[in-house]
Amino acid sequence: xxxxxxxxxxxxxxxxxxxxxxxxxxxxxxxxxxxxxxxxxxxxxxxxxxxxxxxxxxxxxxxxxxxxxxxxxxxxxxxxxxxxxxxxxxxxxxxxxxxxxxxxxxxxxxxxxxxxxxxxxxxxxxxxxxxxxxxxxxxxxxxxxxxxxxxxxxxxxxxxxxxxxxxxxxxxxxxxxxxxxxxxxxxxxxxxxxxxxxxxxxxxxxxxxxxxxxxxxxxxxxxxxxxxxxxxxxxxxxxxxxxxxxxxxxxxxxxxxxxxxxxxxxxxxxxxxxxxxxxxxxxxxxxxxxxxxxxxxxxxxxxxxxxxxxxxxxxxxxxxxxxxxxxxxxxxxxxxxxxxxxxxxxxxxxxxxxxxxxxxxxxxxxxxxxxxxxxxxxxxxxxxxxxxxxxxxxxxxxxxxxxxxxxxxxxxxxxxxxxxxxxxxxxxxxxxxxx
Ligand SMILES: *Cc1c(COP(=O)(O)O)cnc(C)c1O
Numbered sequence: 001x002x003x004x005x006x007x008x009x010x011x012x013x014x015x016x017x018x019x020x021x022x023x024x025x026x027x028x029x030x031x032x033x034x035x036x037x038x039x040x041x042x043x044x045x046x047x048x049x050x051x052x053x054x055x056x057x058x059x060x061x062x063x064x065x066x067x068x069x070x071x072x073x074x075x076x077x078x079x080x081x082x083x084x085x086x087x088x089x090x091x092x093x094x095x096x097x098x099x100x101x102x103x104x105x106x107x108x109x110x111x112x113x114x115x116x117x118x119x120x121x122x123x124x125x126x127x128x129x130x131x132x133x134x135x136x137x138x139x140x141x142x143x144x145x146x147x148x149x150x151x152x153x154x155x156x157x158x159x160x161x162x163x164x165x166x167x168x169x170x171x172x173x174x175x176x177x178x179x180x181x182x183x184x185x186x187x188x189x190x191x192x193x194x195x196x197x198x199x200x201x202x203x204x205x206x207x208x209x210x211x212x213x214x215x216x217x218x219x220x221x222x223x224x225x226x227x228x229x230x231x232x233x234x235x236x237x238x239x240x241x242x243x244x245x246x247x248x249x250x251x252x253x254x255x256x257x258x259x260x261x262x263x264x265x266x267x268x269x270x271x272x273x274x275x276x277x278x279x280x281x282x283x284x285x286x287x288x289x290x291x292x293x294x295x296x297x298x299x300x301x302x303x304x305x306x307x308x309x310x311x312x313x314x315x316x317x318x319x320x321x322x323x324x325x326x327x328x329x330x331x332x333x334x335x336x337x338x339x340x341x342x343x344x345x346x347x348x349x350x351x352x353x354x355x356x357x358x359x360x361x362x363x364x365x366x367x368x369x370x371x372x373x374x375x376x377x378x379x380x381x382x383x384x385x386x387x388x389x390x391x392x393x394x395x396x397x398x399x400x401x402x403x404x405x406x407x408x409x410x411x412x413x414x415x416x417x418x419x420x421x422x423x424x425x426x427x428x429x430x431x432x433x434x435x
Contacts (some may be wrong), residue, residue: 002150009067009125016335032382039066042403053414055388060252065403071283074320084312105322106261114291116301120306121286123277124152129290130273131156133243134212137296142208146182148222151249160214181242184272190312193234200242217263220252223392224358225363225401229267236269245272250401255279256404258361261326282321287314335404338411345415349406358397365399373425374398386414
């Protein structure tokens with residue numbers, strides 16, 4: 001038996017400190033009211049003896065699992081040797097190693113020529129830098145983003161985000177962004193890239209010439225909608241012809257989540273700017289990066305910065321991750337095999353229950369039709385020891401973001417639980433607890 005349920009809790013843990021002192025803005029803790037103590041590989045442990053298979057992976061921040069031994073050892077050695085922890089953007093051994101490895105292991109083999117900009121360590125900061133740079137270089141204000149897109153919580157990135165509840169938190173107008181329909185938004189018969197082209201070509205459409213077109217190749221928070229390579233090639237071509245920069249936000253879909261290191265590999269276009277964060281450090285350390293064509297590097301010194309730009313501990317773990325996982329094609333073969341298994345299993349569930357699937361690579365989910373049903377499924381999974389969350393405009397998609405390093409048999413065992421929880425949720429009236 002490779003899978004064990006968490007032990008039932010004997011007594012309710014004391015959570016009063018959180019209610020007393022932590023802001024009500026907290027969210028995941030509401031659906032997973034446990035206190036976690038340890039984690040390794042695909043497992044998380046709570047302080048009641050419960051063990052959970054992690055199908056959330058920090059929203060794709062832990063693609064290599066928790067505390068991967070190779071990454072952990074690299075960091076322990078670095079700290080033991082009194083390596084620089086914080087150095088603003090000074091040259092450090094850790095930064096040199098990171099940049100050299102980025103060049104040799106990631107960029108060169110893919111024929112990519114990008115400069116790397118270290119922004120503040122969160123994804124939203126990488127997006128802010130990307131859209132600022134695009135506005136600066138083009139002298140234009142307007143950015144085109146897409147329906148259901150998610151790009152972060154700071155004002156510039158939030159303006160590019162579609163979700164009304166998130167936008168509502170801004171407290172000021174979110175402007176200088178047009179939200180155009182993503183691939184498939186109007187159904188399979190309408191090519192929304194053609195609609196965009198038509199609006200941009202029409203001087204009376206009301207759509208101003210854009211500084212940038214900002215796109216996710218798979219929409220992580222927005223419901224695992226997938227853009228086809230043809231559509232993305234068209235978007236790249238539209239950007240080029242209309243003097244805009246194409247920004248791919250690879251914060252969630254990158255670092256192997258959809259197969260390759262970058263989500264757009266092999267699709268026949270090269271983004272002008274790419275944003276990375278989440279799994280970039282490989283160990284869950286905060287680290288973000290904005291990559292762009294060298295000709296776009298028109299910043300003046302310090303024009304965009306951040307005290308924690310270039311997190312040296314993250315340089316160390318990211319470098320170790322590049323070397324360990326990306327030096328040859330083996331990891332990608334593993335991902336492709338697991339992704340095929342995931343696809344097969346989700347397709348079978350969808351067929352059995354008349355549902356539909358979403359996503360690509362190891363970033364896939366199943367549409368339960370309503371947020372309520374999806375929440376019933378995730379709660380039942382959690383009770384059985386699987387951490388899994390939802391995505392989509394109505395939180396209706398149960399999304400599987402298993403660590404990419406997961407053993408195939410364990411992936412299957414976790415999916416058995418997802419399947420069982422879906423079966424129960426669809427046969428029980430909503431609100432009736434599973435089991
Ligand atoms: C998570 C995410 C962001 C924001 O990253 P933070 O680190 O939360 O600021 C931006 N874009 C995409 C696609 C994301 O998934």
